[in-house]
Amino acid sequence: MNFVKMIAVSALAGVAMMSSLHTPAFAAGETSQLTAEDAWARSRPASAKVGGAYVTLINNGKTDDRLIGAQSPVADRTELHTVEMQDGMMKMMEVKDGIPVPAGQTVALRPGGLHVMFMGLKETMEEGKTFPLTLTFEHAGDKQVTVQVRAAGAMKNMPHGSMNQGGSMNHGGSLNQDGTMGGGTMPHMGTDKGHMGQGEMQKQHSN
Amino acid sequence: MNKVFAYAVALLVIVGLTIAALVFTGVLSGPGQKSRSGIIAGAPQIGGPFELVNHKGETVTDKDFQGKMMLVFFGYTFCPDVCPTEMQTFVQTLDLLGEDADQVTPVFITVDPERDSVDVVREFVAAFHPAIVGLTGTPEQITQVKKQYRAYGQKANSEDKEYYLVDHTSFTYLMGRDGSLSTVFSYGTTAEEMAKVIREQL
Ligand SMILES: [Cu+2]
Numbered sequence: 132m133n134f135v136k137m138i139a140v141s142a143l144a145g146v147a148m149m150s151s152l153h154t155p156a157f158a159a160g161e162t163s164q165l166t167a168e169d170a171w172a173r174s175r176p177a178s179a180k181v182g183g184a185y186v187t188l189i190n191n192g193k194t195d196d197r198l199i200g201a202q203s204p205v206a207d208r209t210e211l212h213t214v215e216m217q218d219g220m221m222k223m224m225e226v227k228d229g230i231p232v233p234a235g236q237t238v239a240l241r242p243g244g245l246h247v248m249f250m251g252l253k254e255t256m257e258e259g260k261t262f263p264l265t266l267t268f269e270h271a272g273d274k275q276v277t278v279q280v281r282a283a284g285a286m287k288n289m290p291h292g293s294m295n296q297g298g299s300m301n302h303g304g305s306l307n308q309d310g311t312m313g314g315g316t317m318p319h320m321g322t323d324k325g326h327m328g329q330g331e332m333q334k335q336h337s338n
Numbered sequence: 339m340n341k342v343f344a345y346a347v348a349l350l351v352i353v354g355l356t357i358a359a360l361v362f363t364g365v366l367s368g369p370g371q372k373s374r375s376g377i378i379a380g381a382p383q384i385g386g387p388f389e390l391v392n393h394k395g396e397t398v399t400d401k402d403f404q405g406k407m408m409l410v411f412f413g414y415t416f417c418p419d420v421c422p423t424e425m426q427t428f429v430q431t432l433d434l435l436g437e438d439a440d441q442v443t444p445v446f447i448t449v450d451p452e453r454d455s456v457d458v459v460r461e462f463v464a465a466f467h468p469a470i471v472g473l474t475g476t477p478e479q480i481t482q483v484k485k486q487y488r489a490y491g492q493k494a495n496s497e498d499k500e501y502y503l504v505d506h507t508s509f510t511y512l513m514g515r516d517g518s519l520s521t522v523f524s525y526g527t528t529a530e531e532m533a534k535v536i537r538e539q540l
Binding site for chain 2: 212248251285
């Protein structure tokens with residue numbers, strides 16, 4: 132396993148070098164083109180030491196961006212996580228190189244994949260509560276959002292369906308109308324659902 | 339010159355990542371792999387005797403669950419994403435079954451007995467549905483039940499004593515009234531599908 136770790140570390144270093152070379156000159160006006168909307172979390176029992184939150188990131192700018200960190204007063208530690216499925220095994224892990232938010236696209240963090248992970252909760256995440264969350268982007272800098280705490284088993288990013296989704300719920304087929312995850316019993320599973328995070332990236336209507 | 343160097347590094351990185359991916363899949367192809375191909379109807383090797391502690395602190399065995407079907411999911415309460423999602427699918431399945439819901443016992447078995455005490459498990463299941471039974475036990479008891487169900491649960495980063503993550507089996511098992519395996523559902527199976535399969539066996 133150390134071998135794997137070593138490669139991963141050197142890979143990250145390499146990727147960092149690459150991206151630093153390709154960082155385009157950044158236009159000042161563009162910072163406002165990135166928005167974070169509908170931040171929410173599932174309520175957690177009083178004894179819970181960890182929790183997760185979801186948020187929709189919209190990049191209306193012309194520059195690719197990346198969510199590189201998060202912070203909140205409710206937890207000792209806040210990390211960016213994803214969930215991957217390998218051979219029927221569920222693996223939750225930190226995304227150390229951040230979550231890309233390409234220009235013109237919307238990236239939804241939602242159950243079964245990308246999430247903001249809180250470790251060492253200092254307050255109970257109780258249904259109905261709200262709490263602040265600061266998201267740090269590579270280019271857009273810090274964005275503060277208010278996280279709404281919903282039911283323990285809440286599934287949807289947008290409960291009222293009032294926002295223009297542009298049919299994006301159909302992409303990747305991971306969410307059904309009732310908010311449950313798509314799929315079937317195994318014989319019907321023709322497609323490889325290896326990545327639970329698939330379908331999170333959706334093209335936005337150009338404006 | 340720097341650019342050339344960077345591209346060379348990038349190339350090496352890609353090669354490295356590919357090797358890493360290969361090693362990863364090789365190392366981590368756990369016991370779950372065999373059951374990927376489909377519903378394993380009545381396979382005798384899954385299920386069997388266990389002794390655990392329920393969320394009320396009572397010692398229970400597989401015998402206590404017989405007479406009803408059992409819907410079993412292995413997870414851990416420190417998991418804020420996938421495990422609540424599966425519990426929500428259980429709740430929806432029970433809702434869809436309506437009056438027939440009492441023919442099936444939904445069961446959450448922790449793969450993290452060190453942190454998931456009786457109290458922690460009780461609070462976790464109570465947040466979803468009063469019918470859900472949460473089970474924990476000694477590490478030995480959990481190892482035993484995992485073996486019976488060919489379920490997997492392994493700390494991913496055990497060096498983090500407080501907030502380690504646990505990789506775990508994502509399947510949900512439907513057990514018949516006699517305790518033998520009926521159906522294995524892959525993660526992502528809808529409540530409608532589960533309710534349908536359960537109804538066929540009422
Ligand atoms: Cu997480």
